[in-house]
Amino acid sequence: MSDAKHRWLAVARILRARGNKGEVAVELLTDFPERLSEVQKVYLAPASGGGEPQAYEVSSFWISQNHRGQAVFHFAGVNSISAAEQLRGREVLLPFEERVKLPDGMYFVSDLVGCSVFEHSEAKPVVASSPCSLAEAPLVLGKVTDVAFLGEVQAGAPLLHVETPRGELLIPLAEDICFRIDTVARRIDVRLPEGLRELNDSE
Numbered sequence: 001m002s003d004a005k006h007r008w009l010a011v012a013r014i015l016r017a018r019g020n021k022g023e024v025a026v027e028l029l030t031d032f033p034e035r036l037s038e039v040q041k042v043y044l045a046p047a048s049g050g051g052e053p054q055a056y057e058v059s060s061f062w063i064s065q066n067h068r069g070q071a072v073f074h075f076a077g078v079n080s081i082s083a084a085e086q087l088r089g090r091e092v093l094l095p096f097e098e099r100v101k102l103p104d105g106m107y108f109v110s111d112l113v114g115c116s117v118f119e120h121s122e123a124k125p126v127v128a129s130s131p132c133s134l135a136e137a138p139l140v141l142g143k144v145t146d147v148a149f150l151g152e153v154q155a156g157a158p159l160l161h162v163e164t165p166r167g168e169l170l171i172p173l174a175e176d177i178c179f180r181i182d183t184v185a186r187r188i189d190v191r192l193p194e195g196l197r198e199l200n201d202s203e
Contacts, residue, residue, distance in 0.1 A: 008043065008053060009099050011036060012071065012092035017084035023074045024084045025064070026092060032100045033071055037061050042073075045091040053093050105175070109147045111183040117141040117162050117171070118189050120179075138189060141169065160188070169200050 011033075012026035030036070039061070043053035057076035064070040073092065078084055102108065118138035142164035150156045157172040171177060171190060180189035 007096050008045070008093040009096050010045075010091045011042075011094055012073070014044075014073075014087045014090050014092065015070070016088055017081045018072055020081055021074065022078040022080055022084045023060075023072050024078075024087055025067070026071050026073055028063075028069050028071055029091075033063055035100060036071070039094070042075075043093040043095075044087065045093055047090055107181065107183060112144050112147055112160065112173075112181075112188070115144045115181075115183065115186045115188045117144060117160070118187065120189055120191050141190070144188065147173065169197070171196070 011030040012028050015025045015027055017023070018025040036042075036058075039058055041055055041057055043055050045053050056078075059074040059076050061073050062071060064072060075087075078087070099108070117140070119141050120138045142162045144160050145163050145168075146161040148159040148161060148170075150158070157174040160171045160173055160178070162169045162171055171192070176191075177193065178188055178190050180187075182188075
Protein backbone atom coordinates (compact mmCIF):
# COMPACT_ATOMS: atom_id res chain seq x y z
CA MET A 1 0.00 0.00 0.00
CA SER A 2 1.49 3.35 -1.02
CA ASP A 3 2.14 6.28 1.30
CA ALA A 4 -0.43 8.30 -0.68
CA LYS A 5 -3.09 5.70 0.16
CA HIS A 6 -2.36 6.10 3.88
CA ARG A 7 -3.00 9.85 3.71
CA TRP A 8 -6.71 9.48 3.03
CA LEU A 9 -9.74 8.05 4.77
CA ALA A 10 -12.67 6.92 2.61
CA VAL A 11 -15.98 8.08 4.14
CA ALA A 12 -18.37 7.42 1.22
CA ARG A 13 -18.64 6.07 -2.32
CA ILE A 14 -20.66 7.86 -4.99
CA LEU A 15 -23.45 5.65 -6.35
CA ARG A 16 -25.31 7.82 -8.88
CA ALA A 17 -26.80 11.21 -9.62
CA ARG A 18 -29.78 12.17 -7.48
CA GLY A 19 -32.20 14.92 -8.42
CA ASN A 20 -31.68 17.41 -11.24
CA LYS A 21 -29.38 19.97 -9.60
CA GLY A 22 -26.17 17.93 -9.48
CA GLU A 23 -26.65 16.10 -6.19
CA VAL A 24 -25.13 12.63 -5.82
CA ALA A 25 -26.32 9.68 -3.71
CA VAL A 26 -23.50 8.01 -1.79
CA GLU A 27 -22.94 4.81 0.14
CA LEU A 28 -21.65 5.71 3.60
CA LEU A 29 -18.37 4.07 4.64
CA THR A 30 -18.12 5.69 8.07
CA ASP A 31 -19.67 4.96 11.45
CA PHE A 32 -19.92 8.70 12.07
CA PRO A 33 -21.89 10.12 9.11
CA GLU A 34 -23.34 13.00 11.17
CA ARG A 35 -19.98 14.75 11.25
CA LEU A 36 -20.04 15.09 7.43
CA SER A 37 -22.73 17.77 7.77
CA GLU A 38 -20.03 20.00 9.28
CA VAL A 39 -17.38 19.31 6.63
CA GLN A 40 -16.86 22.15 4.18
CA LYS A 41 -14.44 20.42 1.83
CA VAL A 42 -13.89 16.81 0.78
CA TYR A 43 -11.69 15.11 -1.80
CA LEU A 44 -12.71 12.71 -4.54
CA ALA A 45 -10.43 9.85 -5.48
CA PRO A 46 -9.34 9.85 -9.12
CA ALA A 47 -11.65 7.85 -11.37
CA SER A 48 -8.71 5.96 -12.90
CA GLY A 49 -7.15 5.12 -9.54
CA GLY A 50 -4.00 7.14 -10.29
CA GLY A 51 -3.00 10.69 -9.44
CA GLU A 52 -3.98 12.86 -6.51
CA PRO A 53 -7.51 13.27 -5.08
CA GLN A 54 -9.38 16.38 -6.22
CA ALA A 55 -10.84 18.88 -3.73
CA TYR A 56 -14.57 19.72 -3.81
CA GLU A 57 -16.41 22.26 -1.69
CA VAL A 58 -19.53 20.84 -0.06
CA SER A 59 -22.64 22.95 -0.71
CA SER A 60 -24.93 20.63 1.25
CA PHE A 61 -25.06 17.18 2.81
CA TRP A 62 -27.84 15.15 4.36
CA ILE A 63 -28.40 11.55 5.43
CA SER A 64 -31.07 9.71 3.46
CA GLN A 65 -34.21 8.90 5.41
CA ASN A 66 -35.39 6.41 2.78
CA HIS A 67 -32.22 4.43 2.06
CA ARG A 68 -30.34 3.09 5.04
CA GLY A 69 -26.59 3.58 4.88
CA GLN A 70 -26.85 6.26 2.20
CA ALA A 71 -26.59 10.04 2.08
CA VAL A 72 -26.61 12.88 -0.43
CA PHE A 73 -23.84 15.34 -1.28
CA HIS A 74 -24.11 18.46 -3.40
CA PHE A 75 -20.73 19.78 -4.47
CA ALA A 76 -20.09 23.37 -5.55
CA GLY A 77 -19.78 23.58 -9.32
CA VAL A 78 -21.64 20.31 -9.96
CA ASN A 79 -25.00 21.61 -11.14
CA SER A 80 -26.45 19.07 -13.57
CA ILE A 81 -27.33 15.39 -13.81
CA SER A 82 -24.65 14.81 -16.44
CA ALA A 83 -21.97 16.44 -14.27
CA ALA A 84 -23.08 14.36 -11.28
CA GLU A 85 -23.02 11.15 -13.33
CA GLN A 86 -19.36 11.75 -14.17
CA LEU A 87 -18.59 11.31 -10.47
CA ARG A 88 -20.21 7.88 -10.25
CA GLY A 89 -18.04 5.27 -8.52
CA ARG A 90 -15.53 7.70 -7.00
CA GLU A 91 -14.71 7.56 -3.30
CA VAL A 92 -15.25 10.58 -1.04
CA LEU A 93 -12.12 11.10 1.04
CA LEU A 94 -10.98 13.12 4.02
CA PRO A 95 -7.37 13.69 5.08
CA PHE A 96 -6.35 10.98 7.53
CA GLU A 97 -5.56 13.52 10.24
CA GLU A 98 -9.18 14.73 10.18
CA ARG A 99 -10.65 11.40 11.24
CA VAL A 100 -12.86 11.24 14.33
CA LYS A 101 -11.20 11.03 17.73
CA LEU A 102 -12.56 7.86 19.28
CA PRO A 103 -13.31 7.45 22.99
CA ASP A 104 -11.15 5.11 25.05
CA GLY A 105 -11.81 1.46 24.28
CA MET A 106 -12.86 2.07 20.66
CA TYR A 107 -10.56 1.53 17.68
CA PHE A 108 -10.53 1.98 13.94
CA VAL A 109 -10.34 -1.28 12.00
CA SER A 110 -7.40 0.17 10.07
CA ASP A 111 -5.52 0.61 13.37
CA LEU A 112 -6.08 -3.01 14.40
CA VAL A 113 -5.25 -4.68 11.07
CA GLY A 114 -1.54 -5.44 10.99
CA CYS A 115 -1.10 -5.51 14.77
CA SER A 116 0.95 -8.37 16.19
CA VAL A 117 -0.96 -10.51 18.69
CA PHE A 118 0.84 -11.83 21.78
CA GLU A 119 -0.60 -14.59 23.95
CA HIS A 120 -0.04 -14.50 27.71
CA SER A 121 -0.38 -17.51 29.96
CA GLU A 122 -3.00 -17.53 32.70
CA ALA A 123 -0.42 -19.04 35.06
CA LYS A 124 0.93 -16.71 37.74
CA PRO A 125 4.61 -16.81 38.77
CA VAL A 126 5.25 -18.61 42.04
CA VAL A 127 7.55 -15.83 43.27
CA ALA A 128 6.28 -12.36 42.44
CA SER A 129 9.77 -10.87 42.27
CA SER A 130 11.26 -13.62 40.11
CA PRO A 131 12.43 -12.68 36.61
CA CYS A 132 10.11 -13.68 33.78
CA SER A 133 11.01 -17.15 32.55
CA LEU A 134 10.68 -18.30 28.97
CA ALA A 135 7.56 -20.22 29.94
CA GLU A 136 5.93 -17.03 31.22
CA ALA A 137 7.00 -14.80 28.32
CA PRO A 138 4.22 -13.94 25.84
CA LEU A 139 4.12 -15.94 22.63
CA VAL A 140 3.61 -14.32 19.24
CA LEU A 141 0.41 -15.75 17.78
CA GLY A 142 0.39 -13.86 14.50
CA LYS A 143 -1.00 -10.70 12.90
CA VAL A 144 -4.50 -9.29 12.60
CA THR A 145 -5.71 -9.48 9.00
CA ASP A 146 -9.32 -8.35 9.43
CA VAL A 147 -12.04 -7.49 11.95
CA ALA A 148 -15.52 -9.01 11.60
CA PHE A 149 -18.65 -7.48 13.09
CA LEU A 150 -21.48 -9.87 13.89
CA GLY A 151 -24.23 -7.33 13.28
CA GLU A 152 -27.79 -7.09 14.51
CA VAL A 153 -28.83 -10.70 13.90
CA GLN A 154 -26.10 -12.26 16.05
CA ALA A 155 -24.95 -10.30 19.09
CA GLY A 156 -21.40 -10.44 20.39
CA ALA A 157 -18.01 -8.78 20.34
CA PRO A 158 -16.27 -8.15 17.02
CA LEU A 159 -13.86 -10.91 15.99
CA LEU A 160 -10.18 -10.39 15.22
CA HIS A 161 -9.02 -12.52 12.29
CA VAL A 162 -5.47 -13.50 13.26
CA GLU A 163 -3.21 -15.28 10.78
CA THR A 164 -1.07 -17.80 12.68
CA PRO A 165 1.36 -20.53 11.54
CA ARG A 166 -1.45 -23.05 12.24
CA GLY A 167 -4.02 -21.12 10.21
CA GLU A 168 -6.55 -18.41 10.95
CA LEU A 169 -7.64 -17.90 14.56
CA LEU A 170 -10.75 -15.89 15.47
CA ILE A 171 -10.38 -13.97 18.74
CA PRO A 172 -13.26 -11.97 20.27
CA LEU A 173 -12.36 -8.30 20.72
CA ALA A 174 -13.47 -8.41 24.35
CA GLU A 175 -11.75 -6.61 27.22
CA ASP A 176 -11.26 -9.77 29.28
CA ILE A 177 -9.49 -11.45 26.33
CA CYS A 178 -7.71 -8.56 24.61
CA PHE A 179 -6.53 -6.97 27.83
CA ARG A 180 -3.99 -4.58 26.28
CA ILE A 181 -4.25 -2.86 22.90
CA ASP A 182 -1.48 -0.48 21.81
CA THR A 183 -2.17 0.71 18.27
CA VAL A 184 0.92 2.95 18.30
CA ALA A 185 3.18 -0.02 19.06
CA ARG A 186 1.02 -2.15 16.71
CA ARG A 187 0.52 -4.74 19.47
CA ILE A 188 -2.41 -6.59 21.06
CA ASP A 189 -1.91 -8.72 24.20
CA VAL A 190 -4.43 -11.50 24.79
CA ARG A 191 -5.30 -14.24 27.25
CA LEU A 192 -7.21 -16.92 25.36
CA PRO A 193 -10.02 -18.66 27.24
CA GLU A 194 -9.89 -22.42 27.49
CA GLY A 195 -11.36 -24.14 24.45
CA LEU A 196 -11.05 -21.19 22.04
CA ARG A 197 -8.52 -22.93 19.80
CA GLU A 198 -10.62 -26.10 19.72
CA LEU A 199 -13.70 -24.03 18.81
CA ASN A 200 -11.79 -22.51 15.88
CA ASP A 201 -10.53 -25.94 14.75
CA SER A 202 -14.08 -27.30 14.66
CA GLU A 203 -15.37 -24.58 12.32
